[in-house]
Amino acid sequence: MSPNVCIVNFYNDSGRLGLHQDRDESKERLEKGLPVVSFSIGNSTEFLYSDVRDVDSAEKVILESGDVLIFGGKSRHIFHGVSCIKPKTAPQLLNDDANLRPGRLNLTFRQY
Numbered sequence: 001m002s003p004n005v006c007i008v009n010f011y012n013d014s015g016r017l018g019l020h021q022d023r024d025e026s027k028e029r030l031e032k033g034l035p036v037v038s039f040s041i042g043n044s045t046e047f048l049y050s051d052v053r054d055v056d057s058a059e060k061v062i063l064e065s066g067d068v069l070i071f072g073g074k075s076r077h078i079f080h081g082v083s084c085i086k087p088k089t090a091p092q093l094l095n096d097d098a099n100l101r102p103g104r105l106n107l108t109f110r111q112y
Ligand SMILES: O=C(O)CCC(=O)C(=O)O
Pocket: 007, 009, 017, 022, 038, 047, 080, 081, 082, 106, 108
């Protein structure tokens, strides 16, 4: 994979993202199942994922600063979203030294 797109999302402590599928890349790349590579920086989040668009039955995983989540192949079309941000969970140096404002930064790398 040679990523040529990076989407940057910043969530403040009340930020959320509804369940969705990532389908904006080219048909060819989606059919190949090329992955989305997602980096979390800052406050932790509760990340939801599911085969169907249903918040109540979705699986939950906590993503912490420094975590990398990869979804590709058969998982490329999972529904996923961010249900909440957990305030004051970022490594202290990110806020104090790097001056990251309270919240969570997410970078996803993809190949269009
Ligand atoms: O913030 C996240 O962990 C997910 C971001 C996302 O799903 C997207 O940018 O499409």
